[in-house]
Amino acid sequence: MSSTTERVDRKAKKREKIVRTALKLFAKQGFYTTTIPEIAGKIGMSVGNLYNYFSSKEILAQEIIREISAYLGSRIREVNDSDLHVREKIRRIVSIYFETARNEPEMIDFFLRVYLSNREVFHEGCEGMICVNEFVTEIMIFFDDGVANGELKNQDFFSAFGLFMGYLGGMVFLNGERILPRRLESYIDDISENIYNALKVP
Amino acid sequence: MAEVRLELIEKIEGEAQVRYHYEKDHIDFAEILFLTGRGIERILEGRDPWDALAINPRVCGICGHAHLIATVRALEDCYDDLQVSAKAKQIRELTLAFEVLQNHFKWFYLTILPLLELKAPMERVLEPSRLLGEMIALLAGQYPHNSYAIPGGISGEITPVELLGVRERHQRIRKHFQESVIHVDLEQFVRCDRIETMLEREGDLPRAMQRILDWGWERLGRSHDRFIVFGSNDLFEAGKSIGTRLRRHLDLRYLQESPIQGSRARRVLYRGRSYETGPLARAMLLKTPLTREAHRRYGDSLFSRILARVCEIPRLLRYTESLIGSIDLSEPAWVDPGPLPVEAEGVGIVEAARGSLIHQVRVGEGKIQKYRIVTPTQWNLGNGSREDPGVAQAALIGLRRGDPAELVFKSFDVCSVCTTK
Amino acid sequence: MRLLWLSALACNGNAHSLLNYPGFQEWQEDFHWLYHPLLPSRYTFPEIEKGIEGVEVLIVDGTLEEGLIKNRLPYRELLLRYGDQAERIVTVGTCATFGGIFAQGGGGRSGLHFEGDEHLKGYERFWEKTVSLPGCPVQPEVLAGTLSIIRRRDPLPLDTLHRPKYFYAYTIHDGCTRNEYFEYKIDEHHFGTLEGCMFYDHGCQGTFTHGSCNKILWNGVNSKTRAGTPCLGCTEPDFPREGLWRTPKHMGIPARMPLGVPRRAYLGLAGIAKAFRIERFTRPLMEDEGG
Incomplete structure (x- = not known):
């Protein structure tokens, strides 16, 4: 019994390690230049064994985006479940995004450089927004609450979503390119205020 | 010798009171009073114009479908140029005609026969009522109170399966009419121009008309002999007639509504005069043979009025049959008319069971600013004065004690809920 | 009695x-x-x-x-x-x-x-x-x-x-012939058609209105929603709400969820369902399949 538990545990850890390592490599080098042997080599496991966990590079990439979505989704959910004013909620979401970009830069890089740039990799298995469902759902709930409370303007979902997420993505990109003169976090107040002003009820 | 008696009129849509003023042995004056009103027009104000499609059928539980069709016509009239397929128009005409048919059966069997102390099995009214409800529901979703007629056409799509269901029931009603109402071929009956020929047949209609003659009531209930019809289609023609003199052209600007003291109803006049509307008026405008003959003999009496209404049944059956046959199912059920203009006015006119129904809407800033409904019973039952009595009033005045005042009154088919709205 | x-x-x-x-x-x-x-x-x-x-x-x-x-x-x-x-x-x-x-x-x-x-x-x-x-x-x-x-x-x-x-334990949605369009989040609906669901744009309240309209059927033969008319919510205390033919939405998200369904569950499922463009639901029901 206990040995089974241990085995499952060990497998889960291994799986986690593969995801972490692949995430770093994909984020840094891009999807196509990263190979399965390279990932396996980095961990010190055989290519054959890695295929036991993920049957293709595409499936591995899809698992990564799901985990990123789940992570961001769970963080935003905490904000949604709070009683904060929408203005403060926006600040929290921006902070979460930038904090993630700083502490786990490969997550945001992967999202921007792999998920959004190599859509063909995600066609089968990640149709539409399935693999980022948890993240998108929380953003929807954030918007829905804001409109229901009379704090946000009722508009097309994608107009609002693009404004919010495109803005944050753009800032992280500029930061990654070392174009921003200041630390990313120092923009949180201004950016939150801009987003709030753009989305609030006129 | 003057005496005033107040009577409650029941078994109509809602209730009405009539205050009879007797002078010696006859009715010298009568006031028709409607005590309750619901304020539908007020409810509509400020709402999204499409809401009228849901709310207006609820004006009336028996002729609500006519209110829906009048509403959609008023809304469509708000557009400058709007396409509605022939198919959608035909299907709307069908469901509207089915309701008129149903109302005719219900009125004849539930209202008129008992007042003539004639009995008929309940199923004679239940069966056609139910079947006609099913026929409307097949095309419109449900009955009473659907909202399937919308600007641009109808909300759903019709397949041959629904039409088959309509056809089968149509045949059944046709058969029912010939078996129960009058034992005669429909075509033959429509052409019939002799009262005696009609009376020779078996059926509830000859029984009823014979009873009226036997009791010497055939000349009772005569009114102004002025008729008005606003709606026209392949079955009815618009116009007004005074006696047998016709005038085709009508202009809604001459329509006047005025409040009636002590009643929730409003009187309606055309160029300052009251007119009778409904099946007798329609028959007078069309000069249909049998009704014209009745009118020639007995004038605009309860005899002519009752006969005219039942005589519409075979005409409606023929009309709906030809409509069913002419529907081209390949046409679109709905053509997107685009958003309703934010500032507009529209009029919708319908020939309902009891006569002309007129809806007028004014849209401002995208909402209903004003909504006005003029119902057939307002024409027929609106009160006037002693000098200028309304249509039903005039029919009641002069009746003697012992005359069937209730039958005279109900020969107009009293829909209190429509009168007060 | x-x-x-x-x-x-x-x-x-x-x-x-x-x-x-x-x-x-x-x-x-x-x-x-x-x-x-x-x-x-x-x-x-x-x-x-x-x-x-x-x-x-x-x-x-x-x-x-x-x-x-x-x-x-x-x-x-x-x-x-x-x-x-x-x-x-x-x-x-x-x-x-x-x-x-x-x-x-x-x-x-x-x-x-x-x-x-x-x-x-x-x-x-x-x-x-x-x-x-x-x-x-x-x-x-x-x-x-x-x-x-x-x-x-x-x-x-x-x-x-x-x-x-x-x-009244049922909802009007139960038994509606347009159910699949709801389940698979096909949010396009045009009047005058057999296809599509009125929940997304045209105000249908069937998923949160109690009644048997689509179970018993009206006049034994049909229902409003089957005939392409939205459920107006007429068995509920708030009938008739304003704007009966439009779905109130917050940034594209229907303001009212199906009866008892948490928003997160609905949005999660909707996101998944929407991701699959299922061919069958994009075609007219009566389309000639060349068979």
Whole structure:
């Protein structure tokens, strides 16, 4: 019994390690230049064994985006479940995004450089927004609450979503390119205020 | 010798009171009073114009479908140029005609026969009522109170399966009419121009008309002999007639509504005069043979009025049959008319069971600013004065004690809920 | 069983609807109308005003209005007298139950126990014996069926608004022929078609409205939603809400969720369902498949 538990545990850890390592490599080098042997080599496991966990590079990439979505989704959910004013909620979401970009830069890089740039990799298995469902759902709930409370303007979902997420993505990109003169976090107040002003009820 | 008696009129849509003023042995004056009103027009104000499609059928539980069709016509009239397929128009005409048919059966069997102390099995009214409800529901979703007629056409799509269901029931009603109402071929009956020929047949209609003659009531209930019809289609023609003199052209600007003291109803006049509307008026405008003959003999009496209404049944059956046959199912059920203009006015006119129904809407800033409904019973039952009595009033005045005042009154088919709205 | 039907501000739609009940003849053998607004009855209305005995079920129809007088007596007086006499009270239709459309036409108007969803106390002593049969109008099967169950003294489980569960435990969505378009989040709908779901754009309230419209079917043959008309939510306390043909949305997200479904669950499932563009739902149902 206990040995089974241990085995499952060990497998889960291994799986986690593969995801972490692949995430770093994909984020840094891009999807196509990263190979399965390279990932396996980095961990010190055989290519054959890695295929036991993920049957293709595409499936591995899809698992990564799901985990990123789940992570961001769970963080935003905490904000949604709070009683904060929408203005403060926006600040929290921006902070979460930038904090993630700083502490786990490969997550945001992967999202921007792999998920959004190599859509063909995600066609089968990640149709539409399935693999980022948890993240998108929380953003929807954030918007829905804001409109229901009379704090946000009722508009097309994608107009609002693009404004919010495109803005944050753009800032992280500029930061990654070392174009921003200041630390990313120092923009949180201004950016939150801009987003709030753009989305609030006129 | 003057005496005033107040009577409650029941078994109509809602209730009405009539205050009879007797002078010696006859009715010298009568006031028709409607005590309750619901304020539908007020409810509509400020709402999204499409809401009228849901709310207006609820004006009336028996002729609500006519209110829906009048509403959609008023809304469509708000557009400058709007396409509605022939198919959608035909299907709307069908469901509207089915309701008129149903109302005719219900009125004849539930209202008129008992007042003539004639009995008929309940199923004679239940069966056609139910079947006609099913026929409307097949095309419109449900009955009473659907909202399937919308600007641009109808909300759903019709397949041959629904039409088959309509056809089968149509045949059944046709058969029912010939078996129960009058034992005669429909075509033959429509052409019939002799009262005696009609009376020779078996059926509830000859029984009823014979009873009226036997009791010497055939000349009772005569009114102004002025008729008005606003709606026209392949079955009815618009116009007004005074006696047998016709005038085709009508202009809604001459329509006047005025409040009636002590009643929730409003009187309606055309160029300052009251007119009778409904099946007798329609028959007078069309000069249909049998009704014209009745009118020639007995004038605009309860005899002519009752006969005219039942005589519409075979005409409606023929009309709906030809409509069913002419529907081209390949046409679109709905053509997107685009958003309703934010500032507009529209009029919708319908020939309902009891006569002309007129809806007028004014849209401002995208909402209903004003909504006005003029119902057939307002024409027929609106009160006037002693000098200028309304249509039903005039029919009641002069009746003697012992005359069937209730039958005279109900020969107009009293829909209190429509009168007060 | 002896029935007394008292209408307040009504359109008579409920009374006419009952006549459409397919088993009406047989059904009626078990009932006696002490008073009905259309059907032959034992008493006239003035006799009802004078006072009669023997009412077993009081049927209340139409919106109540303060100070309403039908003929000679205040309607309230009749309600109190016969409400006490009756074993059960049935509010028939949405007007008598929640106030309905006509409650919006003037002040002092409500249902017997409710003004919208607010529980009133004016007839509180009748609450325990009242059964609510909202609907605009009520389906004949619901009224005839409920009265028969009462007559047989069979159990009649009710929801919190006293609507019989046998008829109101379902939603209007149950049995709708457009269900698949909802389940797979095909949010495109055009009027005049057999396809598509009115939930997303055209105001359909079927997923959160209680009733049996698509289970029993209207007139035994059809329903509003099957005929491409949105469910107007007519069995619920907030009927009729404004903008009945439009779905209120917050940034594209329907403001009201299907009955009891948490928003997160709905949005999660919707996101997944929407991701798959399922070919079958994009084609007309009657399209020639070349077979």
